[in-house]
Amino acid sequence: MFCTRCGSPNDEAAEYCRNCAEPLAKPGRGTAPFRDPTPTAGSRPRGEDPYPGYQAALPPEYQPYQPYQSPPAAYTPPLPASPSGRALTAMILSLVSIVTCGPLLSIPGLVLGKMEMNAIREGRAPQAGENFARVGFYLGIAVTALSCIGGIAWLVFALIQGGLGVT
16 A cells, blocks of 8 residues: 555555555545645745655665666677687688698688688677687688699699509
């Protein structure tokens, strides 16, 4: 039940408001007459609290309303301290390409590594992935180059073997 004078909550069985001591309206008993809590002119000196005891009646954990203050418009949330998935993928693809498919995995590894290095430089990706992206990029270049050189060497060797008639 709420007081009709001050609006504070009270127990259902209470006869008087615990805050302002106004008689509470009970169902079936009629309502207490509304009294304007603001005093009339001249009834109190200037500067005196119009609601004496109101602040003292508030619970100790009460915090006055604080308006929400939004972050500045240029706010960017902090980036995580772990490397991004793109940086890890670039490194893994380039490492796996050493022992498997060569350029089929190293080219995507070097492309992802370069994309991630650009994103880190522009501030769109976490700095923690920089080493992973570099490994993916440079190892991807190395494996692609070595695969191409090995393929050309194999082709030259096959042509030489076929041209000499050695079987």
